[in-house]
Amino acid sequence: MAKDKKLVTAITDMEQDFPQWYTDVVKKADLIDYSSVKGCMIIRPYGYAIWELLQKQLDEIFKSTGHENVYMPMFIPESLLQKEKDHVEGFAPEVAWVTHGGETQLQERLCVRPTSETLFCDHYANIIQSYRDLPKLYNQWCSVVRWEKTTRPFLRTTEFLWQEGHTAHATAEESEAETIKMLNVYSDFCRDILAIPVIKGEKTEKERFAGAKSTYTIESLMHDGKALQSGTSHNFGDGFAKAFGIQYTDKDNKLQYVHQTSWGVTTRLIGAIIMVHGDNSGLVLPPAIAPTQVVIIPIAMHKDGVVEKAQELTSRLSKIARVKSDVSDKAPGWKFSEYEMKGVPIRLEVGPKDIENNQVVLARRDTGEKIIVSMDELETKIEELLNAIQANLLVKATQNRNSKTYSATNLADFEKILNETPGFIKAMWCGDKACEDAIKEKTGATSRCIPFEQEEIADTCVCCGKKAKHMLYWGRAY
Amino acid sequence: MAKDKKLVTAITDMEQDFPQWYTDVVKKADLIDYSSVKGCMIIRPYGYAIWELLQKQLDEIFKSTGHENVYMPMFIPESLLQKEKDHVEGFAPEVAWVTHGGETQLQERLCVRPTSETLFCDHYANIIQSYRDLPKLYNQWCSVVRWEKTTRPFLRTTEFLWQEGHTAHATAEESEAETIKMLNVYSDFCRDILAIPVIKGEKTEKERFAGAKSTYTIESLMHDGKALQSGTSHNFGDGFAKAFGIQYTDKDNKLQYVHQTSWGVTTRLIGAIIMVHGDNSGLVLPPAIAPTQVVIIPIAMHKDGVVEKAQELTSRLSKIARVKSDVSDKAPGWKFSEYEMKGVPIRLEVGPKDIENNQVVLARRDTGEKIIVSMDELETKIEELLNAIQANLLVKATQNRNSKTYSATNLADFEKILNETPGFIKAMWCGDKACEDAIKEKTGATSRCIPFEQEEIADTCVCCGKKAKHMLYWGRAY
Numbered sequence: 015m016a017k018d019k020k021l022v023t024a025i026t027d028m029e030q031d032f033p034q035w036y037t038d039v040v041k042k043a044d045l046i047d048y049s050s051v052k053g054c055m056i057i058r059p060y061g062y063a064i065w066e067l068l069q070k071q072l073d074e075i076f077k078s079t080g081h082e083n084v085y086m087p088m089f090i091p092e093s094l095l096q097k098e099k100d101h102v103e104g105f106a107p108e109v110a111w112v113t114h115g116g117e118t119q120l121q122e123r124l125c126v127r128p129t130s131e132t133l134f135c136d137h138y139a140n141i142i143q144s145y146r147d148l149p150k151l152y153n154q155w156c157s158v159v160r161w162e163k164t165t166r167p168f169l170r171t172t173e174f175l176w177q178e179g180h181t182a183h184a185t186a187e188e189s190e191a192e193t194i195k196m197l198n199v200y201s202d203f204c205r206d207i208l209a210i211p212v213i214k215g216e217k218t219e220k221e222r223f224a225g226a227k228s229t230y231t232i233e234s235l236m237h238d239g240k241a242l243q244s245g246t247s248h249n250f251g252d253g254f255a256k257a258f259g260i261q262y263t264d265k266d267n268k269l270q271y272v273h274q275t276s277w278g279v280t281t282r283l284i285g286a287i288i289m290v291h292g293d294n295s296g297l298v299l300p301p302a303i304a305p306t307q308v309v310i311i312p313i314a315m316h317k318d319g320v321v322e323k324a325q326e327l328t329s330r331l332s333k334i335a336r337v338k339s340d341v342s343d344k345a346p347g348w349k350f351s352e353y354e355m356k357g358v359p360i361r362l363e364v365g366p367k368d369i370e371n372n373q374v375v376l377a378r379r380d381t382g383e384k385i386i387v388s389m390d391e392l393e394t395k396i397e398e399l400l401n402a403i404q405a406n407l408l409v410k411a412t413q414n415r416n417s418k419t420y421s422a423t424n425l426a427d428f429e430k431i432l433n434e435t436p437g438f439i440k441a442m443w444c445g446d447k448a449c450e451d452a453i454k455e456k457t458g459a460t461s462r463c464i465p466f467e468q469e470e471i472a473d474t475c476v477c478c479g480k481k482a483k484h485m486l487y488w489g490r491a492y
Numbered sequence: 493m494a495k496d497k498k499l500v501t502a503i504t505d506m507e508q509d510f511p512q513w514y515t516d517v518v519k520k521a522d523l524i525d526y527s528s529v530k531g532c533m534i535i536r537p538y539g540y541a542i543w544e545l546l547q548k549q550l551d552e553i554f555k556s557t558g559h560e561n562v563y564m565p566m567f568i569p570e571s572l573l574q575k576e577k578d579h580v581e582g583f584a585p586e587v588a589w590v591t592h593g594g595e596t597q598l599q600e601r602l603c604v605r606p607t608s609e610t611l612f613c614d615h616y617a618n619i620i621q622s623y624r625d626l627p628k629l630y631n632q633w634c635s636v637v638r639w640e641k642t643t644r645p646f647l648r649t650t651e652f653l654w655q656e657g658h659t660a661h662a663t664a665e666e667s668e669a670e671t672i673k674m675l676n677v678y679s680d681f682c683r684d685i686l687a688i689p690v691i692k693g694e695k696t697e698k699e700r701f702a703g704a705k706s707t708y709t710i711e712s713l714m715h716d717g718k719a720l721q722s723g724t725s726h727n728f729g730d731g732f733a734k735a736f737g738i739q740y741t742d743k744d745n746k747l748q749y750v751h752q753t754s755w756g757v758t759t760r761l762i763g764a765i766i767m768v769h770g771d772n773s774g775l776v777l778p779p780a781i782a783p784t785q786v787v788i789i790p791i792a793m794h795k796d797g798v799v800e801k802a803q804e805l806t807s808r809l810s811k812i813a814r815v816k817s818d819v820s821d822k823a824p825g826w827k828f829s830e831y832e833m834k835g836v837p838i839r840l841e842v843g844p845k846d847i848e849n850n851q852v853v854l855a856r857r858d859t860g861e862k863i864i865v866s867m868d869e870l871e872t873k874i875e876e877l878l879n880a881i882q883a884n885l886l887v888k889a890t891q892n893r894n895s896k897t898y899s900a901t902n903l904a905d906f907e908k909i910l911n912e913t914p915g916f917i918k919a920m921w922c923g924d925k926a927c928e929d930a931i932k933e934k935t936g937a938t939s940r941c942i943p944f945e946q947e948e949i950a951d952t953c954v955c956c957g958k959k960a961k962h963m964l965y966w967g968r969a970y
Contacts, residue, residue, distance in 0.1 A: 047618060049611065049615070050572055050614050056562065056563070059630070082540075084534065084535060084536055084540050085535040086527070088566075089588075090529070091528055107594045107595065109594065110567075110592070110602075111593075112591075114588070115639035116585045116586050124529065133527065159566070175563065
């Protein structure tokens with residue numbers, strides 16, 4: 015029992031020190047390891063298996079909505095990066111520059127892609143001629159690099175994995191529709207697969223993506239009341255098309271510029287899963303992205319037939335769920351802690367008495383509840399339970415988010431709330447960047463988004479008192 | 493018809509100019525586009541879909557043989573690359589160096605990974621302590637960069653996609669077994685999925701991977717008689733373990749070094765598919781990796797019920813195969829050429845008369861043969877045909893390979909064969925690197941491998957006439 019206890023107490027209490035709790039979980043759940051490369055992490059098998067499940071399900075949605083995968087070079091020549099003025103200003107300060115190939119200095123520096131708009135535009139200029147070539151609905155799964163000063167596993171790393179959709183359309187209406195469509199894909203995915211509720215809205219001009227006409231975002235709230243930008247979708251209008259000369263001949267034989275979008279989510283979503291659902295025993299995974307949904311732990315393994323029964327159940331249940339059994343010689347208590355740390359949704363315990371009574375014990379990771387279930391109805395019960403856990407995680411996360419969402423009508427309240435009970439703050443805004451800057455300066459909160467669902471909290475801006483234009487979500491963010 | 497003709501004649505005759513034929517096919521089948529980045533290509537949706545099918549099937553085999561996927565950083569600090577002497581000598585001349593992050597010069601240069609042995613070793617030194625931690629069976633899907641002077645789509649590009657397996661074992665026997673096991677995985681995969689027969693064998697010391705104790709290879713033969721190294725599997729022994737200090741405590745509580753392997757295949761396999769199976773109408777895809785296995789072309793589309801029937805068949809056949817229909821307003825002849833160029837295994841033609849007779853026409857891409865099939869037995873016939881095409885491609889490729897495999901017992905014959913009828917040459921070798929160098933110098937052929945299946949062609953080395961040690965496969969190679 016000493017070993018069990020050690021394992022359980024080895025992670026920091028999340029209410030005491032949330033950042034340390036997070037660091038403990040990513041390491042002890044075997045999600046990552048630190049590497050010798052500053053700011054870059056190693057995604058270990060368990061962490062990568064989560065990414066693969068997330069990727070597989072999101073990729074199916076992309077394909078079912080008509081998108082095709084491609085692969086672009088990882089390098090961008092400096093001259094290509096410079097073609098769109100706002101874009102290069104936004105990204106040049108944070109890119110990694112390749113200057114030498116082997117012993118030879120390159121004639122032109124190449125940056126490692128921080129994002130691939132410029133490469134897609136260059137390609138689109140090549141392959142789009144006629145309205146028949148539109149729309150182009152491309153996506154790419156890859157890694158990108160942004161030189162970060164302070165990093166944290168999954169949330170902000172120099173290199174990270176992501177997908178980047180890049181589309182080209184005939185009209186402004188179509189590119190706007192695509193931008194919103196993909197934002198909804200992200201938001202539904204977060205809700206249905208990750209059990210994370212999000213606020214959908216538009217970014218203010220200050221927070222807009224470099225080169226975009228409008229940036230839409232999904233914002234989620236972590237257990238500690240800090241916000242996390244969880245996915246973005248950008249409408250570029252014809253700005254990039256003009257910079258790169260991407261034109262098509264329309265039905266009337268006139269040359270027109272295309273209208274473009276891009277949208278992306280990253281391994282940061284794994285950070286969101288950890289910080290939204292995790293608890294003091296470690297990770298809590300939504301069944302939809304849990305690499306192991308049911309772990310089978312034999313009790314009193316030395317007794318006749320126990321290991322065999324565990325193995326029989328593993329092969330039986332593998333037909334309906336991702337199942338593994340642990341028949342290693344570690345103590346059951348150690349195994350309980352281990353799979354709690356790893357966030358496995360259901361633990362199935364089976365021992366000699368259970369076998370005698372034709373039953374097993376199922377323990378839910380999300381509530382800790384234990385139920386005794388007949389072996390005859392195992393499949394039904396496990397499917398029910400996985401659905402119930404998936405649903406419950408979303409309910410809990412929504413309750414937490416709602417209980418930590420506040421309104422403020424003046425800056426004093428605004429700051430008091432943030433300091434005493436961090437969370438989302440809904441507040442009115444005049445539309446002036448000066449007020450946005452002032453609020454950030456004073457409170458450390460950034461504007462998260464102008465939500466699609468507007469509320470009239472007050473008539474006046476929370477900062478300057480002038481007439482308000484929008485209700486915004488604010489928060490301190492990761 | 494003018495348009496059809498143009499499309500068909502637009503590719504170079506493969507017997508006239510094979511390299512140009514290859515370039516035509518990769519472009520006209522929409523597999524790739526050239527990019528603004530020297531030596532890097534864009535993999536277009538059709539090309540990437542082939543890679544995804546290849547990747548999915550190979551990944552399932554890796555997982556079923558106990559391997560787990562991880563993700564390592566794309567950068568390697570210079571000091572880490574230098575830890576294993578042979579390895580750095582082999583790769584340093586061809587890596588891309590990152591020297592700046594944003595405006596700031598880095599204290600230590602980072603190279604973009606040309607391969608990740610050093611990163612895996614660094615990680616293994618961290619996570620391997622006891623015999624209980626072994627074996628580690630890791631794999632990674634990613635892109636790597638090697639600065640190449642001359643490049644060709646899929647075959648040799650500065651950046652390419654691949655998988656790299658990296659494993660650590662307790663004993664020399666286990667690492668040798670893993671090396672051979674994965675070579676067999678590759679060889680079976682090439683045969684069963686890509687319909688490409690390969691020669692399995694060991695590389696000579698000269699051709700060995702930088703830092704390996706032994707390198708095994710699968711070698712395939714292209715239509716033009718040139719060889720292609722199609723996959724390699726390396727046994728490192730404990731060389732890297734000693735350089736990186738990867739030790740574990742064995743059951744007797746003694747410190748031991750691990751024994752390691754690595755193995756990889758790349759997007760080069762797509763080049764092999766093109767050059768092994770392609771013909772003068774373009775690509776010919778084995779059904780197992782064809783993004784579209786059956787293309788449905790309506791004939792006399794303006795007639796009542798034809799488009800509807802094509803769509804009905806598409807949805808019906810989607811249950812058993814990857815099917816698409818082309819109901820665009822292009823002429824059937826144009827469509828025939830287009831999908832021949834793209835190597836779609838089966839074309840299904842359906843017109844008013846077919847509908848009247850409750851039949852369709854099926855045309856095989858590999859043989860050109862057309863058969864009339866009743867609509868009532870479509871599923872059975874298509875499954876049969878896909879299997880027959882898959883099998884026939886392997887038979888044809890094997891026949892071609894065998895008919896272009898020669899034996900030589902003296903250098904004059906050796907050179908004559910290569911110049912007149914290029915192919916694999918089997919010839920005896922004394923084991924001396926001087927002879928290997930001399931043969932390359934004189935004939936342009938490199939040693940492909942010491943095949944596992946040895947034959948006694950002669951007693952003496954084809955070059956120096958001294959006593960022979962091995963029979964080798966030789967060839968001019970891509």
